[in-house]
Amino acid sequence: MIPVRGFEGRTVAVFGLARTGLAAARALIAGGAEVALWDEKPAAVEAARAEGLPVVDLKSADWSRFAAVMLSPGVPLTHPAPHWTVEKARAAGVEILGDVELFARTVNAAPEHKRPKIVAITGTNGKSTTTALIGHICAQAGRDVRIGGNIGFGVLGLEDMHGGAVYVLELSSYQLDLTSSLHPDVAVLLNISPDHLERHGTMENYVAAKRRILANQGKGDTAVIGVDDPWGQQICTEITAANRRTIVPISASKAMSRGVYALDGLLYDAGGERTAEVADLKRARSLPGRHNWQNAAAAYAAAKGLGIDAAEAAEHLMTFPGLAHRMETVGRLGKVSFVNDSKATNADAARQAMSSYPKFYWIAGGQPKTGGIDSLGDLFGRIEKAYLIGEAAPAFAETLKGKAAAVVSQTMDQAVNQAYADAAAAGQEAIVLLSPACASFDQFADFEARGEAFRAAVQRLANTQRGAA
CATH class of the missing domain: 3.40.50.720 (NAD(P)-binding Rossmann-like Domain)
Incomplete structure (x- = not known):
């Protein structure tokens, strides 16, 4: 503590x-x-x-x-x-x-030689994976790293600080709204898309909350900014003009003359005199898809901001074991694999997993977010069939009508059983994907509990299948 x-x-x-x-x-x-x-x-x-x-x-x-x-x-x-x-x-x-502000004040009051390094990560999507990935790189590089905030332990429940410690903190917009004096040595703003508007009122308020992660940085600090969305691009432009810190733009969609970017799975560092290819992310089994390439670019840039050697940071990217509840394969029955993406609590997050598979049996629903799943329309053709749970089930069924086969399952167990029956009957390799595009609070305490319910339902199904055999 x-x-x-x-x-x-x-x-x-x-x-x-x-x-x-x-x-x-x-x-x-x-x-x-x-x-x-x-x-x-x-x-x-x-x-x-x-x-x-x-x-x-x-x-x-x-x-x-x-x-x-x-x-x-x-x-x-x-x-x-x-x-x-x-x-x-x-x-x-x-x-x-909030608790992050209590932590910040405690750090700020400590003697200079006892102050730890702080890496703070926010964004609409990818926060947890990026936080865990930065923590993994730091640990592999021999740093005394503590990971918490909006992931794992609350920040004040982590081990007490000392001058050699590194705190890697995932921060939500809710936490940042209650924080005013946090001074991260490395701040990471991954991306911004509409989310939690019922809590913040307007998109402007939501962006302002995310931007607070950068508020207290100055000379010697590093800001890693995703520039693949208009909000991130604008923030990067504005803080570049202020020119108070090292700014590292990151992208997973375009080449840049400066910063860190990934194209077709290859990670490039344009931070020196010439652009260098530093990693082939397609070889990193736990970082599939363009969204994870952005996470990797951010983690690599953050590690460099902490003084970790670039080659070492790139090497440790490749050994990341992955994150629970984020595109996590939790079981396989015959030709059917079950993928837990419970962390996808909005449509943009679900898009990342849905884009990674050409076809899948989709378990979705829960407490709906603004806009529902309308923005995923271009991916509906990949859905073999949807199994809808929770409060959002009737609305999602209406959205999918005429575009993808769907059934209202309501409960996780029923959805898993129905999806498996349909996938197994097809007689070919198949993915059952839990990627809810919703909050969990209508049926579960949090997304972790929802993911564990999915895992348990898959295990019960496996036990039943073994018993029948």
Whole structure:
């Protein structure tokens, strides 16, 4: 754990007692602060009490005694309406922040020789893979690396810092909305496409949240910016004009005179006097497809920004084992392979997996995002049949009508069983692809739980098939 500094002897309210909130509460206590914990879920409150943590009903509390309120990132800050904790904090003049901001302040307050290196990664798609890939390169290069944030452990639950540590942090727009003083040595902005607009209100607000990852960088820092979308291109142009840091554009769709780019699976570094081919990504089994080539370009550029030798960074790209829930093959029955892409929580993310297979049996649905799957229309011809689950099932079935065969399965087990039956009956090599293009919260706690449900359904099916044999 990283003890939080700056609130010694003062009381910080903590709302939201899932992974992030509990880690923050423990870290605040370890740093000398008092805490007052609350959650709207009685089970979460009881779990905190059972751990001996101080629980206070924040709805009836005196907010004037709080130095700050630490919100879990899932709590609405502005849209669709400010949460009641936000309204109470503002009325009492209480500062609102998140766990990443607590981490940032603790780092900033540390003596120079004890400050770790920080790599921060955001983007609409590819964050988790890129974060894990950078962490892998750093570990293989002998760095003392800790990976967390929006992936794995909450940042304050990671091992305490020292001057030789490297924190590689995936950051969501929700987390960045609650962060103001984070200073990454390397900031990575992969891409931007419409997402979470129900939470941010407008595309402009969403872009502004993502852009906060770059706000505190200066001379000596590195900004890695994806330029394959108009928002990233504009941001790269604007910060290049400011000329305060090393800027590395990345692309998976075009050659560039400077930066790092991938074309047809070949990774090029245009950062020196001449452009050099540094890796053949088609040989990296865990990095298939153009979207992963962008992730690899970002990870390579970030590693160089940390001072890792270019040849070593390229070498370690090739040994990346892959990421759970992102185009992860979880089983095979006869000629049918099952691919878990539960991390695809919007249409753009689903496009990446769908584009990687010429034909597939598609399990999709969940809590729908703005725009649904309309933008995937050019890929509908690849769908052998769709098996639709969750809240989005009726709308997705309507979108696919006349364009691809589809059935409303509703549950994960039913979808897996139906998809396998159809794929096996075809008698040829086939892919059953879970790539939901939706959030998971209608049926599952998170995308990880959804992916594990898919894995478990495949295992049950395999057991049934073995029993029948």
